[in-house]
Amino acid sequence: MAYISGGLAMLKSVEATLPTSEKKIAAYILSSPESAITMTVKQLADKSQTSTAAVIRLCKSLDLKGFQELKMRIAGDVQKPSSVEYRDIDKGESSHHIIEQMTHNGIQMLRETEEMLRRDDVDQAVQDIYHASSLHIFGVGASGLVAYDAQQKFLRAGRYAFYLQDPHLSYTSLSNAGKNDVALVISFSGETKETIQFLKLAKKNKLRTISITKYGISTISQLADIPLYTSATEEAMIRSAATSSRLAQLHVIDVLFMTYVSNYYDDVIESLDRSRAAIDHKK
Template structure:
């Protein structure tokens, strides 16, 4: 069952241009009605146009309105979700365990819902052919990069994972056309990662990014775009633990796709 349409819209809502945002807000408020409307009817219902509906689907990275409706239909058939919950002062250990477990499971499900399988396939094929794969991330994303490196080394893929901007810049300066840069940034706006992706583009090195779902600088600059689910950050950022698990999950998916392709 294909799902994730409503999550895609929620994640992109504030980044959409006005006409597309009106349509997106309408779909979030009236998903059942939108599911039974044509492109023209949805344009009329939102005082926009058929062209704006098609542009929204393109902004979401979908093939068209049919795919969006299919994903929304899948969402509406699923059981209600608890959503992400933050910790409270003096909360019991039992409650913390339950909340964080729910947040983690929800993050994995949400990420699976929004996977673009065409982009995933492109990423797998590029990594299979790559001579060297240079993973780069800073802070928590640097830990994900290191995890990715050790996984690929286990299946005999040459990989690096440095969090030092200058070291990675040196690697890219000496890279050849068979090398790949894999940039990791949850926000997609980490300055160091933006700089490295920009440098890779100047060096004509193919780039893959793993970012939070939505429009971001790192994602926009990349040749192949992979995403984890959009999440509203709570005050204590308990969702940060979940986002890390979602990033690790995507790396695991890539690893097993590579492993099975060269079993």
């Protein structure tokens, strides 16, 4: 397995929602990550005063392949240089400081998103999109802007991609979708009610489903066949602006699109050339 990290960020993201025994293990690891990476399952269970079964359950709660992957991710975190945490913008700050801080926030969000993305899941999602008759994309609010970007990209790549701003029209379109179609839903929280309804309808119609949510257990990530994750870092006071979280979602779309282009290069290049020619007004 290649160099990976993100174990500590994963634990921080879900710690508050874990059962008591798993929460004790997470708290111990977060307080002593260097020690945890040298332990066996039994040793960690003893140190956290829990059980080996609880350690295994924690790995499942983190959606990891096992304890070894968790240790490797934590080891990667320990080796990384420390970084400044995400911080919101305060009243009266200078434009110079805002530029600096927003740039840092964006970079931090992208780095954490890289840690949350599983390569196997990205490859499977791209394969499903390639074999789909149509791609139905859904998101509301800021996630709707990301859905629109995804539609533009995959249309240019030769996919029939649909994104409709009106949720009711989206449900109507999806109700007539074929079983070979794929649904892609985007929601930072993973709990947006309109998106849950869209996803449930897609499942009812037996479509393959892909979700993009923040890391952690959510209704949407649990319903989707392929859950893809962004950093779970919350944007505090100005959450409605959805700045860094939107950037992370766009990054995942870019990853999906560029992987699609790379995997199916010959087919896609022809489609991109035709798309470019169709909008080129030069004589």
